[in-house]
Amino acid sequence: MNKTGLLLVVSGPSGAGKSTVLRHLIDHHSNIMFSVSATTRPPRPQEEHGVHYRFVSEEEFSELIMNDELLEYVNYAGNRYGTLKKPVFDSIKAGKVVVLDIEERGAFQIKSGISDCIMIYLAPSDMQEVEKRLRMRGTENEEHIAQRLSLAYAQREHIYSYDYYVCNDSIEEASRKLLCIIEAEQCKIARVPNIKEEANA
Amino acid sequence: MNKTGLLLVVSGPSGAGKSTVLRHLIDHHSNIMFSVSATTRPPRPQEEHGVHYRFVSEEEFSELIMNDELLEYVNYAGNRYGTLKKPVFDSIKAGKVVVLDIEERGAFQIKSGISDCIMIYLAPSDMQEVEKRLRMRGTENEEHIAQRLSLAYAQREHIYSYDYYVCNDSIEEASRKLLCIIEAEQCKIARVPNIKEEANA
Numbered sequence: 001m002n003k004t005g006l007l008l009v010v011s012g013p014s015g016a017g018k019s020t021v022l023r024h025l026i027d028h029h030s031n032i033m034f035s036v037s038a039t040t041r042p043p044r045p046q047e048e049h050g051v052h053y054r055f056v057s058e059e060e061f062s063e064l065i066m067n068d069e070l071l072e073y074v075n076y077a078g079n080r081y082g083t084l085k086k087p088v089f090d091s092i093k094a095g096k097v098v099v100l101d102i103e104e105r106g107a108f109q110i111k112s113g114i115s116d117c118i119m120i121y122l123a124p125s126d127m128q129e130v131e132k133r134l135r136m137r138g139t140e141n142e143e144h145i146a147q148r149l150s151l152a153y154a155q156r157e158h159i160y161s162y163d164y165y166v167c168n169d170s171i172e173e174a175s176r177k178l179l180c181i182i183e184a185e186q187c188k189i190a191r192v193p194n195i196k197e198e199a200n201a
Numbered sequence: 202m203n204k205t206g207l208l209l210v211v212s213g214p215s216g217a218g219k220s221t222v223l224r225h226l227i228d229h230h231s232n233i234m235f236s237v238s239a240t241t242r243p244p245r246p247q248e249e250h251g252v253h254y255r256f257v258s259e260e261e262f263s264e265l266i267m268n269d270e271l272l273e274y275v276n277y278a279g280n281r282y283g284t285l286k287k288p289v290f291d292s293i294k295a296g297k298v299v300v301l302d303i304e305e306r307g308a309f310q311i312k313s314g315i316s317d318c319i320m321i322y323l324a325p326s327d328m329q330e331v332e333k334r335l336r337m338r339g340t341e342n343e344e345h346i347a348q349r350l351s352l353a354y355a356q357r358e359h360i361y362s363y364d365y366y367v368c369n370d371s372i373e374e375a376s377r378k379l380l381c382i383i384e385a386e387q388c389k390i391a392r393v394p395n396i397k398e399e400a401n402a
Contacts, residue, residue, distance in 0.1 A: 121390070164388045177388055184385030187365045187378055189322070 003031070003095035004186040007088065007114060008178075010099060011107040012122035013152030015130035015137075017168045018101050021122060025099070025175040032097040032182065035088050038064060041079035044139050054084070072102070072109035077144055081106065097182055104155050111161075118185055120178065121162040125169050127152065204232070204296035205387040208289065208315060209379075211300060212308040213323035214353030216331035216338075218369045219302050222323060226300070226376040233298040233383070236289050239265060242280035245340050255285070273303070273310035278345055282307065298383055305356050312362075319386055321379065322363040326370050328353065 010018055026032050038054040040061050049055050056064070061080050064070050073082030083100055091098045100110065110117055124130045130152055134145050159165065164181055168174045185191065211219055227233050239255040241262050250256050257265070262281050265271050274283030284301055292299045301311065311318055325331045331353055335346050360366065365382055369375045386392065 160390055162390050164385070165390050165393045166388055177384060180381040180384035181388060183378060183381035184365070187367055187382060189361055189363055189366050192366045 004191050005092035005095045006097045006182060006185055006191075007092055007110075007117040008097060008099045008120060008182065009107045009110050009117050010101050010120045010122050010178075011104050011155075011162075012120075013124055013127075013130050013155055014103075014148045015133040015152065016122050016124035017133065017171070017174075018122050021168055021171050021174045021178070022099055022101050024171050025178050028175070029097075029179065031095070032099060033091060035083055035091075035098050035100050037081055037083050037100075037102070038070070039079060039081045041081070071113065072106040074103055074106045074109075076103050076105075077147060083110070104151075104158060108158075108161065116190075118164070118181065119162040120164045120166055120181065121159055122174065123156075123165060123167045125167060205392050206293035206296045207298045207383060207386055207392075208293055208311075208318040209298060209300045209321060209383065210308045210311050210318050211302050211321045211323055211379075212305045212356075212363075213321075214325055214328075214331050214356055215304075215349045216334040216353065217323050217325035218334065218372070218375075219323050222369055222372050222375045222379070223300055223302050225372050226379050229376070230298075230380065232296070233300060234292060236284055236292075236299050236301050238282055238284050238301075238303070239271070240280060240282045242282070272314065273307040275304055275307045275310075277304050277306075278348060284311070305352075305359060309359075309362065317391075319365070319382065320363040321365045321367055321382065322360055323375065324357075324366060324368045326368060 010022060012018060022034070026034060036050060036052070036054055038056050038061060040056060040058055041053070043049070043053070043055055047053065058080070061082065064082060064084070065073060069085055070082040071085050071088060073080060081103065083102065083106065088098050102110070107119060111119055131145070131149060134140060134148055140148070166174050166177045211223060213219060223235070227235060237251060237253070237255055239257050239262060241257060241259055242254070244250070244254070244256055248254065259281070262283065265283060265285070266274060270286055271283040272286050272289060274281060282304065284303065284307065289299050301308075303311070308320060312320055332346070332350060335341060335349055341349070367375050367378045367382075
């Protein structure tokens with residue numbers, strides 16, 4: 001993989017297996033990394049501050065907004081989530097592929113601000129699978145599960161606002177397709193560094 | 202790889218190693234195939250009729266044009282080359298990835314007629330390499346080599362009319378990047394079959 005920095009925005013229904021697929025992708029490629037979001041949601045078991053999220057208080061989150069330190073932020077199921085600007089821009093400049101795993105509204109906020117980000121819809125193999133995964137997670141009550149399922153159905157109406165559609169039939173296949181999308185995007189004429197110099201050489 | 206038919210138009214300087222890279226790609230993936238062009242050029246040693254080219258007479262070529270059986274045709278270094286419509290369309294409909302290895306003018310004719318074809322510029326690692334390869338081929342006289350080199354330099358000014366830029370640093374790497382481009386294009390929202398039905402399900 002070459003060193004062209006990219007911003008990958010991956011969204012899709014909660015329970016589609018996004019985290020697992022993206023973790024697989026990132027664990028196998030040192031040039032691809034997560035952006036760590038800020039959130040007011042309490043940590044789930046095994047979640048670490050600074051690794052999975054930057055866990056902040058309501059007051060700290062409001063301060064991030066006021067200081068214009070967020071690329072996007074949303075209120076989701078009673079909690080606030082936001083993407084920190086500086087670490088994302090720094091990493092892209094350093095030639096890294098930064099992956100954002102975010103809810104749809106946040107994803108579209110990013111797209112409207114950074115038009116050359118790559119929008120990927122990660123779809124579950126079927127919606128029954130989504131419901132099963134949400135229940136297996138065991139961290140959400142029935143009301144939240146119903147809310148997430150209803151959102152998942154609504155999100156599918158916006159599929160055409162994404163650039164790519166990857167179905168999570170298997171973790172390896174979905175991860176491989178994401179890698180191909182990254183490599184292909186790095187070959188896009190507009191992204192290849194020094195091509196102008198070469199063209200005029 | 203899924204079964205979304207695609208048309209890949211690969212162009213770039215003569216001597217950049219296009220044939221070798223594309224042969225490597227096609228030999229390793231049964232769903233990717235060459236389109237066999239028609240030409241009035243005499244066969245080089247080892248070239249087979251119907252495999253490398255459909256070798257036709259001047260009269261037969263004129264007939265193909267008159268019967269509107271060609272997607273594009275060009276006159277290049279005194280010979281005529283053309284892409285046959287029917288086999289290309291039939292293969293794409295059958296879910297195949299059809300690869301056209303053609304000169305730049307032909308490539309742009311294709312693009313103007315089939316806007317969703319994928320235009321790839323296959324670049325040599327450097328121009329010295331191009332000259333070396335042309336001489337090694339041993340099939341062209343000095344005048345033709347000079348003509349091809351001059352064309353190669355001119356072509357680089359049109360790089361921005363392509364979708365992707367792949368540098369032939371090594372056959373395996375270039376072939377792998379082409380494969381990624383194919384896979385990524387098959388994941389593009391507009392190309393995913395039945396996505397509309399799914400979105401409205």
